[in-house]
Amino acid sequence: MASKPRVRVPKKAKAGDIITIKSLISHKMETGQRKDKKTGEKIPRLIINKFVCKFNGNVVFSSDWHPAVSANPYMAFSYKVVESGEFEFTWTDDAGETVSKKAKLTVS
Amino acid sequence: MKRKALVLAGVGAVALAVPSVMTFAAEDWGQYQVGDKRSGYTFAKAETRAIQDDDFENPGMLWVEHGEELWETVDGEAQKSCKSCHADASDTMKNVGSTYPVFAKDIGKLENVENRINRCRTDNMKAKPWKYDSRNMLGMVSYVKRQSFGQPMNVKVDGDAAPWFEKGKEFYNQRRGQLDMACKHCHVDNAGNMIRANTLSQGQGNGFPTYRLKWQKPGSLHRRFRGCNKQVRATPYKTGSDEYLALELYVMYRGQGLPVETPAVRN
Amino acid sequence: MKKTEFSRRTALELIGGGVVTALLAGTFATSAQADAKLLAEAIKKAVGEGAMKEGKITLDLPEIAENGNTVPVGVSVDSPMTDADYVKSVHLFAEKNPAADVASIHFTPASGVAKAALRIRMAGTQNIVAVAEMSDGTLYTAKKLVKVTIGGCGG
Numbered sequence: 065m066a067s068k069p070r071v072r073v074p075k076k077a078k079a080g081d082i083i084t085i086k087s088l089i090s091h092k093m094e095t096g097q098r099k100d101k102k103t104g105e106k107i108p109r110l111i112i113n114k115f116v117c118k119f120n121g122n123v124v125f126s127s128d129w130h131p132a133v134s135a136n137p138y139m140a141f142s143y144k145v146v147e148s149g150e151f152e153f154t155w156t157d158d159a160g161e162t163v164s165k166k167a168k169l170t171v172s
Numbered sequence: 173m174k175r176k177a178l179v180l181a182g183v184g185a186v187a188l189a190v191p192s193v194m195t196f197a198a199e200d201w202g203q204y205q206v207g208d209k210r211s212g213y214t215f216a217k218a219e220t221r222a223i224q225d226d227d228f229e230n231p232g233m234l235w236v237e238h239g240e241e242l243w244e245t246v247d248g249e250a251q252k253s254c255k256s257c258h259a260d261a262s263d264t265m266k267n268v269g270s271t272y273p274v275f276a277k278d279i280g281k282l283e284n285v286e287n288r289i290n291r292c293r294t295d296n297m298k299a300k301p302w303k304y305d306s307r308n309m310l311g312m313v314s315y316v317k318r319q320s321f322g323q324p325m326n327v328k329v330d331g332d333a334a335p336w337f338e339k340g341k342e343f344y345n346q347r348r349g350q351l352d353m354a355c356k357h358c359h360v361d362n363a364g365n366m367i368r369a370n371t372l373s374q375g376q377g378n379g380f381p382t383y384r385l386k387w388q389k390p391g392s393l394h395r396r397f398r399g400c401n402k403q404v405r406a407t408p409y410k411t412g413s414d415e416y417l418a419l420e421l422y423v424m425y426r427g428q429g430l431p432v433e434t435p436a437v438r439n
Numbered sequence: 440m441k442k443t444e445f446s447r448r449t450a451l452e453l454i455g456g457g458v459v460t461a462l463l464a465g466t467f468a469t470s471a472q473a474d475a476k477l478l479a480e481a482i483k484k485a486v487g488e489g490a491m492k493e494g495k496i497t498l499d500l501p502e503i504a505e506n507g508n509t510v511p512v513g514v515s516v517d518s519p520m521t522d523a524d525y526v527k528s529v530h531l532f533a534e535k536n537p538a539a540d541v542a543s544i545h546f547t548p549a550s551g552v553a554k555a556a557l558r559i560r561m562a563g564t565q566n567i568v569a570v571a572e573m574s575d576g577t578l579y580t581a582k583k584l585v586k587v588t589i590g591g592c593g594g
Contacts, residue, residue, distance in 0.1 A: 070234065070237070082552055088228070088229070088231060088234065090234040090235075090238075092388075095537075119549065124547050125545065125547065130541055131537075131538065132541040132560045132561075134508060134510075134557075135389065135509075136234060136389070138229060138556070138557055138558050140556040141544075141546075141555045142552045143551060144548075146549075219511050220505050220506075222511070369588035385505065
C-alpha cells in the first residue's frame with residue numbers, strides 16, 4: 065500500500081491524563097461505485113477497511129471502515145495514560161496490505 | 173432651533189448606529205483579508221476552515237510531506253536530487269511561493285513553479301518530467317510553496333512580465349463559452365453572492381495547490397481554471413499553457429498582499 | 440377576458456402541480472421505505488435485534504455540509520469507561536448512501552472517554568444514525584439530519 069500515514073501523539077504526559085491521538089493517511093478510498101470515464105467500466109473497490117491502535121502490544125482502539133469514509137482518512141480518538149510505552153498504528157486495506165507507524169509516549 | 177438640532181443629532185445617531193452594527197457583524201478575517209482582497213478562506217464554511225487551520229488535520233499536508241521526501245530523492249541520469257543543487261528548501265525556496273510566476277530570461281517566457289520544476293528535471297537532473305497534476309508534481313509544488321507560507325503575495329508584473337500580465341488581464345475580462353461569461357463576472361462582480369448553493373469567492377490563487385473536498389485531493393490552479401472554463405461551457409486550455417500562465421500571473425496579482433496559504437482547503 | 444384566462448391557467452397549473460407532487464411523494468415514500476429497510480438490515484448486522492434506547496450519544500455534525508465528499512463527524516458517548524462499565528462500539532450509518540454502513544468505532548476502558556472524530560462521505564441530505572453498544576449489551580441510538588449542498592461551481 066503506497067500510503068503515507070501521519071500520527072500526532074503527545075511525547076510526554078502524566079499518568080491519568082486523557083490524551084487525544086490524531087491520525088491521517090493518504091488513500092483514495094475507492095468506493096467500487098465509480099466508473100472509469102473513458103472505458104465505462106466500474107473501478108474496483110479498494111479501501112482501507114481497518115485501523116488499529118495498540119499500546120505496548122494491547123489493542124486500545126480500533127475502527128472498521130466502509131466506503132463512506134472519506135479519502136485520506138482522518139481518525140481522532142482518546143487514550144487514558146497509565147505508563148510509558150509505545151503506540152503502534154496499523155492500517156489494513158482490502159488487498160490485505162498493511163502500513164504501520166509507531167510513536168513513543170513517556171510518562172513523567 | 174434647539175429642538176431641530178436635537179432632532180438632527182438623533183438622526184445622526186441613528187445613521188451612525190447602522191454602519192457600526194454592520195461593522196460589528198462583519199467578521200475580522202485577520203491576515204486573510206487585505207483591504208478589499210479576501211482569501212477564499214473567508215468564503216469557506218467554518219468546518220472547512222477548521223480542516224485547514226490545523227496543520228495536522230489538513231490533508232494537503234500529506235502532499236507537502238511527500239514533496240519533502242522527493243526533495244531528497246535522487247532521480248534521472250545526472251544522479252541528482254533537488255537538494256543536490258538547492259540544499260535546504262526552507263532557505264533557498266522561501267520566496268518562491270509568493271513571487272511566482274516569474275519571467276525567466278533564459279527561456280524568454282513566463283514560468284510558474286510547475287514548469288520550473290520540470291525544466292530542472294529535464295535539463296539538470298536528466299529525469300522525466302512529471303505530469304502537471306500528478307502526485308509527485310503536486311507534492312513538490314506544495315512543498316516548495318509551503319516554504320513561503322504566510323508571506324504576502326508579491327508578483328512582478330512590470331518589465332519583461334508586462335506583456336504576460338496584459339494578456340492575463342485580457343483573458344480575465346474576456347467573455348467566453350456558451351454562457352458568454354468572463355472570470356470577472358463571477359469573481360469581481362458577484363464575489364460574495366450565491367451561485368446556486370455555493371458562495372462565489374474572489375477566485376484568489378494564494379492557496380494553491382489547494383486540497384478540494386470535491387476533488388478529495390490537492391489540485392493545481394490551472395486545474396481550477398479548466399474547471400471554471402468548463403463551467404461556462406468554454407473549451408479549456410491545457411494545464412501549463414501560455415494562456416493559463418498569463419492568467420495565473422494576473423490572478424496572483426489580484427491577490428497581492430494576501431498570504432501564501434498552501435495547502436489551502438476549500439469546498 | 441384576460442383575467443379569466445389567467446385564472447384558468449393558474450387552475451390548470453395547480454392541478455398539474457398536484458399530480459406531480461403526488462407522483463413525487465409516491466416515489467419518495469418508496470425510496471424512503473427502501474432506505475429504512477437497508478438501514479435496519481445494516482443495524483441488525485452490526486448489533487443484532489436488541490431494543491435501542493435514545494440518549495447518551497452526542498453527534499457533532501454540521502447542519503449544512505459544504506461538500507458531501509468530506510463531512511466532519513464527532514461522536515461521543517456518556518460513560519464512566521471503567522472495566523465494569525464502558526462503551527464497546529459506536530456504529531455510524533448514513534441511511535441514504537449506496538450502503539448504509541459508514542464506520543464502526545471500537546473503544547476499550549483504556550480510551551478514558553468514548554470520543555472519536557472522522558470524516559465521511561454523504562450521498563445527499565440525510566440522517567446520520569449512531570448506535571452505541573455498551574459493555575453490558577444495552578444499545579443506545581441517536582440521529583442527526585445533515586443537509587448536503589449540491590450545485591454551484593464544480594470545476
